Amino acid sequence: MRTLTVNTPSHHYPIFIGEQLLACADTLLAPYLNKKAAIITNQTVAPLYLTRLQTALDKAGIKHFSIILPDGEQYKNWQTLNLIFDGLMQHRAERKTTLIALGGGVIGDMVGFAAATYQRGAPFIQIPTTLLSQVDSSVGGKTAINHPLGKNMIGAFYQPQAVLADLSVLNSLPPRELSAGLAEVIKYGMLGDIDFFEWLENNMDALVQQEPAALAEAVYHSCAMKADIVGQDETEQGIRAWLNLGHTFGHAIEAEMGYGVWLHGEAVAAGMVLACRLSEQLGRIGSHDTNRVAALLQKAGLPVAPPRFPFERWIEHMQHDKKVSSGVMRFIGLQHLGKADITEITDKEILHQTLMPYL
Missing domain, CATH: 3.40.50.1970 (Rossmann fold)
Structure with missing residues (x-):
């Protein structure tokens, strides 16, 4: 223990x-x-x-x-x-x-x-x-x-x-539930620890097969990262928002499809790919980083594309997100793979370009 x-x-x-x-x-x-x-x-x-x-x-x-x-x-x-x-x-x-x-x-x-x-x-x-x-x-x-x-x-x-x-x-756990949990594990590597992300790339097969040593390491490392972030920012006034990487898009998927149709981790997985594509639109990461994230998510048995629904519905759902401040939508993106950031988006055209392939 x-x-x-x-x-x-x-x-x-x-x-x-x-x-x-x-x-x-x-x-x-x-x-x-x-x-x-x-x-x-x-x-x-x-x-x-x-x-x-x-x-x-x-x-x-x-x-x-x-x-x-x-x-x-x-x-x-x-x-x-x-x-x-x-x-x-x-x-x-x-x-x-x-x-x-x-x-x-x-x-x-x-x-x-x-x-x-x-x-x-x-x-x-x-x-x-x-x-x-x-x-x-x-x-x-x-x-x-x-x-x-x-x-x-x-x-x-x-x-x-x-x-x-x-x-x-x-x-x-059914395989689908295990995969949904792996989405949150992958999130920790994306937002704050590139070494952990690389460890996940090398050990994802073991995690999917539920090898005890690999699962123990993934759970311990994820909890340690979250404990550190929560200790610094208990009520999400700053860096704790990083833990919502992919969640603004993911919550929109869950609300649109009906709660429980997509598992939370599945929606977050597709949302993290969209967060990467938004970071691409902002010129912060390249498509190779997005592709690397998508490949790891697919290896974990997760979806990497959202369901199709109108752009107006995306906006309606995302405007109800808890990170909205003074009416401005805020998204968790990447400065680079392994480092998250918080970005205010006032130009909806950037979001439209991000979501265009899925509308």
Whole structure:
């Protein structure tokens, strides 16, 4: 097992990374649990891992109850959030009741938001069960639900007490879900570490085959990069926005197609290629860099082109992006491969040229 620490102005907490960690969750999480816990999971994860976590809590002497939600991005909304609140109220959860998110990014985001708002703030723990959530969404305290007009538009910054990333649970991931997580892993190499990008080029076959050593290195390195960025900029006033590389385009794809039709990582993959093409339009990188990114994404089993829909729809969705400031759209692009930047775009013709091949 390897351990990282996220150090933010509001809170310090550990990330535990290793194999078979659910079996020893009682020992690892004991310092971060109160006397009562609520496990929030979904219909897909519950049959696989709920009993293991319940057994660990029993060993730790923690009273607990479970709330099982429907599975899918399309359920990341007010109605499902209220199911969490209903369960908490029915079981008389108190402010000190620890909420445990057992699932992927949707569960983690919703449970975090519920924790941030239930009785004005309850402690919570992240136990991410997908690659995407282990390397990205479980770390850093971003919590949210979707709105029909925009992804993750309603939420709060609220840090967990701990993150437990059990690499062995990734064995149950379908190939499509694994690929979606690899998109976020590739993102870290693109935005801040060219050596890691090159490592991914050399080890992508091993990652796709889920070789344990390769996955462990990818998860650890991604979490270390995110922990460093979040520690510098907890509430996304500056460099934390780099973590949204490809997300402005990607969120537009998800909103246009309907949440859950494209997996988040799939939309981000196509979005990162578009971010590269935008950087090309701005004269910052060459087509060889874009092609190199696209080749790595394809090797990971990811799409590199977005679905076709009208330019006006792209603009409508992107104007709802959280990075819009004073009405001006801001995009995360590349100064060069391995170094991200933030660019304000006021000339929509640049965006039109970027998207032209896909309209």
